[in-house]
Amino acid sequence: QVEPGPALAVRDVTKRFGGLAALSNVSFDIRKGEFLGLIGPNGSGKSTLINVVSGALEPTSGTLEAHGRRLSLGRPEKTADERIGRTFQGIRLFTDFTAIENVALGAYCRHQRWTGSGGAGYFAIWRREAAEVLELVRVPASMWSRDVTTLPYGIQRRIEIARALMGHPHLLMLDEPTAGMAEDETQEIFALVSEVARERDISVLAVEHDVPVMRTYCDRVVVLNFGQLIADGSPEVVLRDRTVVEAYLGQ
Numbered sequence: 555q556v557e558p559g560p561a562l563a564v565r566d567v568t569k570r571f572g573g574l575a576a577l578s579n580v581s582f583d584i585r586k587g588e589f590l591g592l593i594g595p596n597g598s599g600k601s602t603l604i605n606v607v608s609g610a611l612e613p614t615s616g617t618l619e620a621h622g623r624r625l626s627l628g629r630p631e632k633t634a635d636e637r638i639g640r641t642f643q644g645i646r647l648f649t650d651f652t653a654i655e656n657v658a659l660g661a662y663c664r665h666q667r668w669t670g671s672g673g674a675g676y677f678a679i680w681r682r683e684a685a686e687v688l689e690l691v692r693v694p695a696s697m698w699s700r701d702v703t704t705l706p707y708g709i710q711r712r713i714e715i716a717r718a719l720m721g722h723p724h725l726l727m728l729d730e731p732t733a734g735m736a737e738d739e740t741q742e743i744f745a746l747v748s749e750v751a752r753e754r755d756i757s758v759l760a761v762e763h764d765v766p767v768m769r770t771y772c773d774r775v776v777v778l779n780f781g782q783l784i785a786d787g788s789p790e791v792v793l794r795d796r797t798v799v800e801a802y803l804g805q
């Protein structure tokens with residue numbers, strides 16, 4: 555099989571908000587099956603990068619490719635068609651639905667082109683898959699039919715990851731998936747994400763601040779500072795790089 559190019563190629567991406575360049579000529583690749591860490595101080599452009607790749611924001615300039623195909627810019631439904639999934643820095647679940655309904659709805663992005671005929675029973679099929687995915691991210695079955703807003707924070711974060719997995723992503727982008735979590739739960743989330751990613755051949759881009767976690771799970775780390783990519787390499791090298799350490803200490 556011919557390798558048609560990286561899971562994601564970011565080329566010279568710039569995103570301005572008025573006078574502020576949240577991203578300045580950012581370029582890097584994510585290889586197929588790679589677990590890439592994205593770090594940088596607050597306000598360095600990490601979430602903006604995920605928003606641009608997912609199509610939630612249109613870049614001011616630059617291009618994106620997945621497996622050698624140009625991605626449409628600023629079109630989240632097209633990006634979902636390309637099997638690029640994401641979670642959000644702040645939890646964004648459907649608050650008037652149960653846990654399993656939230657996850658099942660993640661399959662909807664696979665049915666953008668569905669015209670409506672013969673669709674009876676789709677949700678029941680999605681629900682069955684949602685149950686499998688909820689088991690995968692270890693949400694206890696006793697919680698599946700509860701309103702998501704009544705569930706613990708850490709469980710809600712797992713539900714978000716489960717919902718993203720329902721889109722059958724080739725690339726999964728996680729924006730601070732363990733923010734506010736204790737060290738052991740952070741480790742557990744990363745362990746299960748990397749296991750699922752390996753099993754399903756998913757490339758991962760994860761924003762994470764925990765250095766031991768980055769060392770353990772990331773194949774590579776890229777660093778943003780004031781919208782510029784200042785480092786790209788192995789965790790051992792990047793996390794010891796003087797400019798990287800200074801960017802963090804300087805915040």
Ligand code: ADP
Pocket residue numbers: 571574576594595596597598599600601602603
């Ligand atoms: P990070 O995720 O690394 O903390 P962000 O990508 O959220 O950083 O933000 C990068 C910069 O862009 C910040 O200065 C932020 O205030 C600004 N920014 C982000 N989103 C918007 C927006 N929608 N409108 C205006 N400014 C924004």
Ligand code: MG
Pocket residue numbers: 600601602643729
């Ligand atoms: Mg952010």
